[in-house]
Amino acid sequence: MDLREQEYVVALARHQSITKAAEELYISQPTLSIFLNRLEERMGVPLFDRVGKRLVPTCAGALYVRSAREMLAIQNEFRGELNDMIQGSAGRLRLGLHLRRSRYLLPKVLTEFERSYPQVEVTVAETSSRDMEQRLLDGDLDLILTNRFFQRDKLDVIPIYNDHLVAAIPPEHPACAQARELPGHRYLWLDLKLLAEERFILQAPEQSVRIFTDAAFTYAGIKPRRCFIIENMETAVQMAAEGYGVAFNYESYVRYFDYEKPVRFFLVGFADFTVPISVAFRKGGYLPEFIQTFIRLLETHFN
Structure with missing residues (x-):
């Protein structure tokens, strides 16, 4: 073709x-x-x-x-099947993911992947969930990694990891002493009611973390009185470390990010609420063996 x-x-x-x-x-x-x-x-x-x-x-x-x-989508599937028939070791992988995840995912996963598939060309689009999903449906991407879907009926979705929402406050904040341990969780749980009078450093309404943050407020039965809006989640956490307010982030992010000042993270909202991170491809699309291997590496890295 x-x-x-x-x-x-x-x-x-x-x-x-x-x-x-x-x-x-x-x-x-x-x-x-x-x-x-x-x-x-x-x-x-x-x-x-x-x-x-x-x-x-x-x-x-x-x-x-x-x-x-x-x-072009049909051509790409044809090439994938043909490569698997011939040798399964050459091809192309066009991946979409969020900019923040590329920092801690790509260095290790791509390096390990290349050891097994040195002839596979990998390109990455670091963009929003909505944009990467549309590019996937348009045939511009082969695989996306995200926690949010808009046209799920057109996609085949494979869960990779269950993420959690965490709140960030300075270690000396009095509320830290009132957090409690939950079996099976990495972080202590904190009731957002204890922070109701604080300034909340929030992301823009269209960002996925804001959707889950608003759900946590609803669960706690509070409505923020003072808010500061900023898109950059790492900046928000550093502002929290400085004592400017309460910030929010994902557990998977904070494991790998370094902050200039100490900061404590706590689970908030419904304790067993999770944010599924999944890979997706066009419904009914063919996944070459090397893409299946890439998915397994992502899953291993997360878990």
Whole structure:
């Protein structure tokens, strides 16, 4: 299968720029411009409107891009099955995950994976859950790792790890002495009612951690009176260490992050509430053996 034409058009639609698409495709800008002009002449209809420096798909272009993505997804599955038939040791893995997880996952997992599959090309997209899921469905990614799904009916999902929400406060905070131990949990549990008068350092409403934080407030029966909003979760925890307020994070994150000042972490909300971290791929899609191995390495690393 040679779907270079489809790859070019999909790249143009994704970047809406000949320059950026050419960089991704490792071809020159003039070459890509000539390709697009000839393709539109051959089809007899423009695929993109030129809006300033942006390329915006026309109705015909959107139809082409949708079909091209499906064709590329089929091609990728074909290559995976063919590689497994031949030797199972070569191919391509396009992974989507959150920027914060790449720091503690990729160095060890990729290094170990390469020992077994040195001929597999791995590329990584560090982006939001919504974006990586759409890119997976569009055929731009093969596998994603996330704790949040928006079109689950279109995905096959494999649970990897059950995460927990934790609150961060300074070690000298009086509430630390009132935390209690829960069997089977790494961290002590703390009732958020004890912190009701504090400033809460929260993430933006669209971030997944904020959704689980709001659920913890509801469980505790409190409504924050003073809030400070910041997207960066590591910065929020360091602010908590300085005594600025109460921050929140995931247990899987705080294991691997270093903070300038000491900080204590406590489970909050419903004690047995978990945040499932899972890998997902297109429903019914074929997973080559090397991707199955990669999933097993992720699971081993988490657990």
